[in-house]
Amino acid sequence: MSVLCLVEHDGDGVGEASLRALSFARRLAATSDEGLAALCVGEPGDQTVRILADYGVDELHPVAGSAFESFAPVAWARAVLELAAALPATAVVAAGTDRGNEVMAHAGALSGLTMVANCFEATRVDEGCVHLTRQRWAGSLIEEARLESTTALLTVAFDGVAAEPAFQPSDVRVHGFTPTLNEQDLRVQVAEFRARDAGVSLADARVVVGGGRGVGSAEGFTIIEELAGLLGGAVGVSRAVTSLGWRSHSQQVGQTGTRIAPDLYLVCGISGATQHLAGCQSAKHVVAINTDPDAPIIMRADYAVIGDLNEIIPALVNAIRARA
Amino acid sequence: MVGATILITPDGQDIDTRHLGFTISPHEECAVEEAVRIVESHGGTVSVLTLGPSEAVEQLRDAAATGASQLIHLKTDGREWDPITTAQAIVESVRAREAAAGPYDLILFGNEAPDSGDYQVAIRVAHLLSRDCVSGAKHIELSDARARVRREHRGGDEFFELDLPAVVSVKEGINLPRYPSLPGRMRAKKAAIDVSEPRWRAGALHKERLSVPRTTRERAELLGTGVAAVPALVELLVTLGVLG
Numbered sequence: 001m002s003v004l005c006l007v008e009h010d011g012d013g014v015g016e017a018s019l020r021a022l023s024f025a026r027r028l029a030a031t032s033d034e035g036l037a038a039l040c041v042g043e044p045g046d047q048t049v050r051i052l053a054d055y056g057v058d059e060l061h062p063v064a065g066s067a068f069e070s071f072a073p074v075a076w077a078r079a080v081l082e083l084a085a086a087l088p089a090t091a092v093v094a095a096g097t098d099r100g101n102e103v104m105a106h107a108g109a110l111s112g113l114t115m116v117a118n119c120f121e122a123t124r125v126d127e128g129c130v131h132l133t134r135q136r137w138a139g140s141l142i143e144e145a146r147l148e149s150t151t152a153l154l155t156v157a158f159d160g161v162a163a164e165p166a167f168q169p170s171d172v173r174v175h176g177f178t179p180t181l182n183e184q185d186l187r188v189q190v191a192e193f194r195a196r197d198a199g200v201s202l203a204d205a206r207v208v209v210g211g212g213r214g215v216g217s218a219e220g221f222t223i224i225e226e227l228a229g230l231l232g233g234a235v236g237v238s239r240a241v242t243s244l245g246w247r248s249h250s251q252q253v254g255q256t257g258t259r260i261a262p263d264l265y266l267v268c269g270i271s272g273a274t275q276h277l278a279g280c281q282s283a284k285h286v287v288a289i290n291t292d293p294d295a296p297i298i299m300r301a302d303y304a305v306i307g308d309l310n311e312i313i314p315a316l317v318n319a320i321r322a323r324a
Numbered sequence: 325m326v327g328a329t330i331l332i333t334p335d336g337q338d339i340d341t342r343h344l345g346f347t348i349s350p351h352e353e354c355a356v357e358e359a360v361r362i363v364e365s366h367g368g369t370v371s372v373l374t375l376g377p378s379e380a381v382e383q384l385r386d387a388a389a390t391g392a393s394q395l396i397h398l399k400t401d402g403r404e405w406d407p408i409t410t411a412q413a414i415v416e417s418v419r420a421r422e423a424a425a426g427p428y429d430l431i432l433f434g435n436e437a438p439d440s441g442d443y444q445v446a447i448r449v450a451h452l453l454s455r456d457c458v459s460g461a462k463h464i465e466l467s468d469a470r471a472r473v474r475r476e477h478r479g480g481d482e483f484f485e486l487d488l489p490a491v492v493s494v495k496e497g498i499n500l501p502r503y504p505s506l507p508g509r510m511r512a513k514k515a516a517i518d519v520s521e522p523r524w525r526a527g528a529l530h531k532e533r534l535s536v537p538r539t540t541r542e543r544a545e546l547l548g549t550g551v552a553a554v555p556a557l558v559e560l561l562v563t564l565g566v567l568g
Contacts, residue, residue, distance in 0.1 A: 105444035109451035114528040195480040249497030256496040304544035
């Protein structure tokens, strides 16, 4: 018996969200003395296998075959279910990424099993029952629940779990496996992928300069862009700003926008609605510039400057230029 | 989390909604707008369906004001529905309508609910109806009974090709929803609503309790006020390693 974790990798590395899912899955497996198995699609490089050993994976099952060259969510779900039945797995865990949630939802639909998203703690109660703690309302509330299921299908809340290697690395046994697919499973697949030459991407930026309604106008973002450029970062905006049409939705930080995890989030003129804060929970340091000393963002921030960003940011840009 | 105070009912089972207002959530609002735009350029009609308590009628009327013509309310008693039962109730309603009027070319959903964040009702509906499904759409293009769907993936765009009829869940940002016009809102007030009451069934997930996370955060350290704080801000950026 084991807990199976779906790992998203790119040959040589494992995504941060998958490392968090592995940490979650390993803790669940420990509550019932089960092994930790992993499934990945595509050949894992040596580096990937080493990382999985650090995270305590006992068995790795790479899925190969021409059917898996383009991402096909139903085919991935079939692979997950077939491997889960063969092991057998008492729980299947995936990262709370778009792909992780999508594949697990298909696995739930194909099998009729319940799929629970946004989990951050799981403990086996007995055979057929897991106690779960999961985020509701993007982390504003916590739900504790019991899941009664022969196989628990779970995805992990990105902001709720830290990536922690195992106490001792494991010896990973690698067994490739080819799932049985039918034509239907490949009907929906990526027909084309186009990379964007976007400069620093918001999701991966080390520094994000955020602008909200307080910026005052679409033109007001020129100076925010300039500051982000000077700091080697990206611009993020609040939902109010995209609703006003000042900036594109691709720059929106929040529950329904991009979730960011920078070293520094410099938030200017954003009050800090729950929807926005849900997108920056993983920021290491938050510095807020706001006219309102009682704005929710001041509670979330580590440092604050009270005042009008339209005076402070130009002065900050000048001060940074003067240093160069 | 800071930003809003959410009250929980004394039994720890639900949010105390007595003093709350409701709106269509962001992804769904965009799904309604997308449906209306598709019909504006390709013809047809937009039907809007919601499963929820009697208050959900207001959201149906908002959708009607935007341009939906058929309003369907699967009325509940306020209990929480799990994604499996929700999908089954939607499919039952869809099947009944399709038996009379032929298949919906496209069934749109919001990518995930802001409260439970289940990410799966659209996918479950698609499987029950044996239709193709793509989630997280940021663009939909229709031609010759096919849909080309674009979505974001790791700093790029993925494209999918689907045969209609199909199911697509959309994300906020696919469009900028309009403000309903005054005539639209007047019309919506009088629009007929088709109400039915599907049966609630317990799922495999049993909620024990809800709670508000404890926060140990303290207020931010104040660096200063106005432009006088700029030197302290620069110093902080150096300390954090952002400036050399």
